[in-house]
Amino acid sequence: MQALVLSYIVMLLLPITATQDSTTSGSSCSKTALPLYQHRHYDAAERELEHCLRLDPKDPSSHELLGLVLDAAGTREQAGAHLREALTLANQNADYRFNLAMFLASTDQIEEANRIAQPLLVSQPGPDTYMLIGYLRLRQRQEREAAFWFQKAVDAAPGRANAWYRLGFAHHSLGEFSAAVICYRKTLELEPQHFFARLQLGKVLLLQGDYGGARDQLIEATRIQPGYSAAWRYLSEAQFSSGERQAALKSAREAVSQDSSDPRNHHQLGMVLEKAGDEPAAAAEFQTMEDLRVRMHNGTSSPVDPREY
Amino acid sequence: MAGPRTSVNFIDYWSWVLCLLAAVCVAGAGISVAQKEEGPFIELDAGKTGIDFVYRNGAAGVKEMIETMGSGCAIFDFDNDGRPDLFFVNGASVPSLQKKDPSFSNRLFRNLGDFRFVDVTNKAGVQGKGYGMGVAVGDYDNDGFEDLYVTGFGSNQLLRNRGDGTFEDVTAKAGVAGSGWSMSAAFFDYDRDGLLDLIVTRYVQYSLGTGPYCGDAARGWRSYCLPDQFAPSTLLLYHNNGDGTFSDVTHQEGLDRFRVNGLGVRIVDLDGDGWPDILVASDRTRNLLFHNKRGHFEEIGVPSGIAYSNDGVARAGMGIDAADVNHDGRPDIAITNFESEGVALYMNQGSLLFNDEAGPRGLLEPTFGWVGFGLRFFDYENGGAPDLMMASGHVLDDIDRYRHDMTWAQPIVLLHNSNGRFSAAPLLGSDQEAKKVVGRGLAIGDLNNDGSLDAIVTTNNGPPVVLRNEAAQRGHSILLRLIGGPSNRDGFGTRIEVHDAVGVRILEAGASGSYLSSSDPRVHIGLGAQTRVPEIMLYWPSGTIQRLRGLESDYLYTIREKSGLVTPESRVPLRR
Numbered sequence: 001m002q003a004l005v006l007s008y009i010v011m012l013l014l015p016i017t018a019t020q021d022s023t024t025s026g027s028s029c030s031k032t033a034l035p036l037y038q039h040r041h042y043d044a045a046e047r048e049l050e051h052c053l054r055l056d057p058k059d060p061s062s063h064e065l066l067g068l069v070l071d072a073a074g075t076r077e078q079a080g081a082h083l084r085e086a087l088t089l090a091n092q093n094a095d096y097r098f099n100l101a102m103f104l105a106s107t108d109q110i111e112e113a114n115r116i117a118q119p120l121l122v123s124q125p126g127p128d129t130y131m132l133i134g135y136l137r138l139r140q141r142q143e144r145e146a147a148f149w150f151q152k153a154v155d156a157a158p159g160r161a162n163a164w165y166r167l168g169f170a171h172h173s174l175g176e177f178s179a180a181v182i183c184y185r186k187t188l189e190l191e192p193q194h195f196f197a198r199l200q201l202g203k204v205l206l207l208q209g210d211y212g213g214a215r216d217q218l219i220e221a222t223r224i225q226p227g228y229s230a231a232w233r234y235l236s237e238a239q240f241s242s243g244e245r246q247a248a249l250k251s252a253r254e255a256v257s258q259d260s261s262d263p264r265n266h267h268q269l270g271m272v273l274e275k276a277g278d279e280p281a282a283a284a285e286f287q288t289m290e291d292l293r294v295r296m297h298n299g300t301s302s303p304v305d306p307r308e309y
Numbered sequence: 310m311a312g313p314r315t316s317v318n319f320i321d322y323w324s325w326v327l328c329l330l331a332a333v334c335v336a337g338a339g340i341s342v343a344q345k346e347e348g349p350f351i352e353l354d355a356g357k358t359g360i361d362f363v364y365r366n367g368a369a370g371v372k373e374m375i376e377t378m379g380s381g382c383a384i385f386d387f388d389n390d391g392r393p394d395l396f397f398v399n400g401a402s403v404p405s406l407q408k409k410d411p412s413f414s415n416r417l418f419r420n421l422g423d424f425r426f427v428d429v430t431n432k433a434g435v436q437g438k439g440y441g442m443g444v445a446v447g448d449y450d451n452d453g454f455e456d457l458y459v460t461g462f463g464s465n466q467l468l469r470n471r472g473d474g475t476f477e478d479v480t481a482k483a484g485v486a487g488s489g490w491s492m493s494a495a496f497f498d499y500d501r502d503g504l505l506d507l508i509v510t511r512y513v514q515y516s517l518g519t520g521p522y523c524g525d526a527a528r529g530w531r532s533y534c535l536p537d538q539f540a541p542s543t544l545l546l547y548h549n550n551g552d553g554t555f556s557d558v559t560h561q562e563g564l565d566r567f568r569v570n571g572l573g574v575r576i577v578d579l580d581g582d583g584w585p586d587i588l589v590a591s592d593r594t595r596n597l598l599f600h601n602k603r604g605h606f607e608e609i610g611v612p613s614g615i616a617y618s619n620d621g622v623a624r625a626g627m628g629i630d631a632a633d634v635n636h637d638g639r640p641d642i643a644i645t646n647f648e649s650e651g652v653a654l655y656m657n658q659g660s661l662l663f664n665d666e667a668g669p670r671g672l673l674e675p676t677f678g679w680v681g682f683g684l685r686f687f688d689y690e691n692g693g694a695p696d697l698m699m700a701s702g703h704v705l706d707d708i709d710r711y712r713h714d715m716t717w718a719q720p721i722v723l724l725h726n727s728n729g730r731f732s733a734a735p736l737l738g739s740d741q742e743a744k745k746v747v748g749r750g751l752a753i754g755d756l757n758n759d760g761s762l763d764a765i766v767t768t769n770n771g772p773p774v775v776l777r778n779e780a781a782q783r784g785h786s787i788l789l790r791l792i793g794g795p796s797n798r799d800g801f802g803t804r805i806e807v808h809d810a811v812g813v814r815i816l817e818a819g820a821s822g823s824y825l826s827s828s829d830p831r832v833h834i835g836l837g838a839q840t841r842v843p844e845i846m847l848y849w850p851s852g853t854i855q856r857l858r859g860l861e862s863d864y865l866y867t868i869r870e871k872s873g874l875v876t877p878e879s880r881v882p883l884r885r
Contacts, residue, residue, distance in 0.1 A: 140711075140712075141711070141712050142712060142713055142714065143714070144713070144714040145713065145714070173649060174677070174678070175649070175651065175673065175674050175677025175678055176674075177668075177673075177674060206619075206668070207668035207669075207673060208668055208669065209666070209668060209669025209670075233620070233621075234620075237619055237620070241664075263621060264620055264621030264622065265621075266621075267611075267617060267620075267621030268620075268621060270611070270612070271612075271614060274612045274614075274662070275662055279612070282612060283612070286611045286612060289611075289621070290611070293623075
């Protein structure tokens with residue numbers, strides 16, 4: 001699950017073309033494996049690339065693509081080894097460097113990712129690199145610097161929705177809610193179906209007290225990704241604050257049905273029930289919430305889903 | 310081509326970062342300085358005030374968590390001369406936890422008037438023992454002199470005020486030494502028997518020298534741990550037996566069923582039923598609300614909505630206070646939290662239900678970037694509405710190693726209340742530039758009896774910040790000093806209803822709230838342009854109801870529960 005989430009982060013961060021580009025200059029052997037990878041035939045791609053490496057153990061493009069294949073297949077430790085080997089064999093290859101940094105970022109090896117990525121600012125400056133550096137800064141809780149890099153990405157590629165989204169996310173993390181709203185709205189201009197922009201815009205509008213605006217964004221978010229429980233939870237909060245108590249109850253129930261393991265969903269349902277006067281039902285939800293928290297080592301639910309970075 | 314372009318990028322980058330950092334500094338201080346906009350306070354230094362206290366955390370490099378959490382202060386009149394005095398809690402040597410070096414002594418400063426203070430610590434005998442944290446003030450024996458309860462790591466101290474300028478340590482006799490790591494405390498009369506009881510929050514279960522290595526071991530950066538590494542604690546509730554002793558009723562009242570990382574405590578009657586409720590701010594565990602049901606408690610933090618954020622997340626609750634922010638007759642609750650969380654403002658919707666409206670009411674953005682500790686509602690311009698001050702400072706003294714845009718020292722944030730909505734206001738006037746400090750405790754009081762409220766902010770490993778209120782545009786006010794009997798002599802828990810041009814406002818007598826600190830127990834009422842208050846109703850804990858009509862502004866009134874009369878002798882003009 002964790003691997004899936006982190007792969008999703010990487011997919012969000014950048015278009016997959018970067019990896020494709022990186023292999024175009026590879027050996028003819030590895031080129032054979034590329035379509036297999038692209039069509040998610042990971043086992044076949046892996047067999048093909050292992051064959052390539054038996055023929056030429058020092059072929060960086062085979063190592064690189066095998067790393068990407070293994071990463072996609074969830075064999076992350078081996079993936080890292082091959083991606084590292086590719087860069088060792090072809091240290092000047094910016095694409096290999098980029099992909100290794102991306103891999104490290106996605107596996108929470110932020111410090112090393114940062115070290116690997118830094119030379120890209122010289123060898124491959126551009127929106128992809130700025131996005132990567134910004135992302136690493138976000139993960140390092142250097143939101144101010146993250147905003148700087150995302151702003152550069154936006155300047156370099158103003159039509160890229162994800163750059164605007166991430167700039168908004170950085171502002172959001174800094175408590176600069178008005179700036180975040182502008183960026184999220186710009187994201188949605190470029191890509192109306194951008195789920196996370198809808199979600200985050202809804203969350204910021206909630207914080208600003210624009211409950212109706214938040215509700216509208218969150219309704220749209222739940223339409224785009226009906227399986228994402230947090231969207232239902234925030235929608236419930238927006239609806240309740242807008243005076244739509246029945247709708248709020250329905251949305252809170254939907255949040256729980258989408259993810260009953262998240263204590264925050266039970267909290268929201270409990271609060272709606274409590275405020276509706278159904279104290280026994282609310283108490284049951286609160287008890288479930290507390291039980292879940294105890295199971296989570298009495299800890300707190302992370303306020304940020306890693307997918308939302 | 311890539312090379313030069315990148316080097317330009319880097320120059321841009323660092324210029325930009327420097328600009329940003331400067332902007333952050335200006336913004337941080339800007340809340341206080343803001344382009345020559347005059348703030349209401351003047352910061353006074355020790356040379357002027359004589360308050361040469363410096364809090365010492367005793368840090369010796371091992372990064373014991375106790376070093377970063379202290380400490381508090383109290384504003385109270387220990388000698389009944391009408392001038393509020395100051396008490397500061399100090400740390401101790403680590404790991405011995407001894408105060409052998411006098412620089413670790415707690416300190417008591419007698420107020421000589423006009424912001425001049427003199428150290429009377431040794432004469433008063435309040436140097437203290439062990440590693441101190443917080444302080445509560447109350448006249449637990451109803452003898453007319455305010456006593457002190459000093460919390461700390463390991464054990465606490467009850468210091469009885471003898472009335473002759475000295476205090477005696479009655480901890481053992483009273484049975485209130487406690488154990489573990491005590492933080493904030495408050496005196497209050499939970500069963501309304503006329504005797505002040507005592508509530509104490511405790512933080513995590515912690516032993517020196519046994520904590521994990523927190524920080525970045527690879528780089529050798531050992532840092533203070535966060536509370537998640539340790540088990541949470543229970544509160545302590547002591548019932549006053551009236552014979553100089555207390556009984557530990559924590560278990561009896563069911564408070565030991567709730568284990569949290571307790572920090573701030575505020576006593577307030579949230580539902581107007583006359584029984585004081587207990588609010589506890591808790592660090593990364595849920596905040597607690599003990600509803601007082603005629604002398605017994607029911608914890609309702611979760612269903613009330615104050616336990617977590619609106620999104621169900623346990624935040625880093627530190628300081629806590631309550632006031633009727635929007636004049637609807639119901640006290641609302643503010644809680645300071647960690648950076649990127651902002652202050653919470655739980656608006657009281659009635660029926661003991663709350664909703665965090667910090668964002669819509671303007672509190673979130675000005676407080677979002679800082680680690681908040683002490684906070685206190687108070688009407689700094691005597692306009693009739695509770696404004697808010699927050700002390701802030703990071704818990705990691707090396708936070709700048711991990712986050713380039715974050716510092717240990719942070720601003721004192723002042724927030725102005727306009728019709729229930731807050732906005733950042735400049736702190737200092739007279740061209741003073743606000744310094745960032747590692748803020749912890751915060752207490753409010755009228756230190757020079759001029760009718761305007763002053764502030765003391767304690768700092769970790771530094772001197773306190775003394776802020777004299779010089780607001781140029783301030784309105785009129787009155788101060789009420791309550792003397793209870795049959796209610797507790799301090800009149801803590803008395804509900805005050807002010808009926809005037811502002812409408813109907815509610816206040817409550819007490820000294821609790823903020824973080825580790827105790828504020829001036831006198832009741833301050835801002836009146837704006839009014840020179841007379843049409844009506845003030847007092848609802849004493851004993852059930853006594855008093856009506857005060859036509860009080861003239863700019864006086865300190867001493868109100869006795871028994872007589873209730875306002876005589877010429879019972880009022881003293883405030884030196885506006």
